[in-house]
Amino acid sequence: MFITLEGTEGSGKSTQAKLLKEYLESQGKEVALTREPGWGKLGSIIREAILNDKELKLDPIAELFLFCADRAQHVKDFIKPKLEDENIVICDRYFDSTIVYQGYGRGLDIDLVTRIAETSTLGVKPDITFFFSLQVEVGLKRLKNRDEITKMDNEPMEFHKNILEGYKKLVAEDNKRFNVIDADRTIEEIKKDILGYF
Numbered sequence: 426m427f428i429t430l431e432g433t434e435g436s437g438k439s440t441q442a443k444l445l446k447e448y449l450e451s452q453g454k455e456v457a458l459t460r461e462p463g464w465g466k467l468g469s470i471i472r473e474a475i476l477n478d479k480e481l482k483l484d485p486i487a488e489l490f491l492f493c494a495d496r497a498q499h500v501k502d503f504i505k506p507k508l509e510d511e512n513i514v515i516c517d518r519y520f521d522s523t524i525v526y527q528g529y530g531r532g533l534d535i536d537l538v539t540r541i542a543e544t545s546t547l548g549v550k551p552d553i554t555f556f557f558s559l560q561v562e563v564g565l566k567r568l569k570n571r572d573e574i575t576k577m578d579n580e581p582m583e584f585h586k587n588i589l590e591g592y593k594k595l596v597a598e599d600n601k602r603f604n605v606i607d608a609d610r611t612i613e614e615i616k617k618d619i620l621g622y623f
């Protein structure tokens with residue numbers, strides 16, 4: 426089973442990813458927890474270039490291809506083999522992030538971005554996606570306590586609002602795969618909600 430978590434900045438996905446992993450392992454399952462971008466050797470180079478290098482001002486098309494290059498290699502070398510080994514794979518962000526950030530956020534053509542993002546999955550689609558729904562302002566406030574503030578986090582409010590709108594559209598288009606989680610609650614409440622799906 427392949428589970429992905431999506432949402433705007435500071436929506437609490439990563440905390441819940443860990444809690445879900447612990448729960449599934451307590452049920453005797455083998456679980457691989459991963460995230461995008463940044464898996465493996467290529468991923469760390471790409472993550473650094475896209476999110477941390479302050480001098481590099483990437484063109485949106487270059488940014489799109491870097492996120493997708495990261496994903497294709499991640500799928501080939503990690504996600505696919507783990508799924509073939511009957512692991513449950515939990516991935517913190519996946520191709521929906523590309524559609525909303527590079528499409529709705531950067532303003533690239535949505536159809537083009539969707540095709541490239543889908544291609545970068547090598548055909549490996551999530552079985553279930555949790556969308557952490559939260560007001561942009563609330564999420565950005567939570568970020569202040571973090572160690573790694575990325576270039577994305579520093580984008581203007583307008584950018585983050587477009588991301589949220591983008592997610593809402595994706596959810597409306599595929600409400601079979603997406604499950605909306607109200608992320609404006611305590612960690613325990615959200616956890617209980619998510620575990621209810623398993």
Ligand code: TYD
Nearest residue numbers: 434435461462492518519522523526575577
């Ligand atoms: P990260 O520090 O991993 O944070 P988060 O907790 O928000 O997941 O940052 C990843 C950033 O990269 C985040 O701002 C979303 C962005 N992103 C894209 O723009 N496109 C993508 O395809 C992916 C996977 C992430």
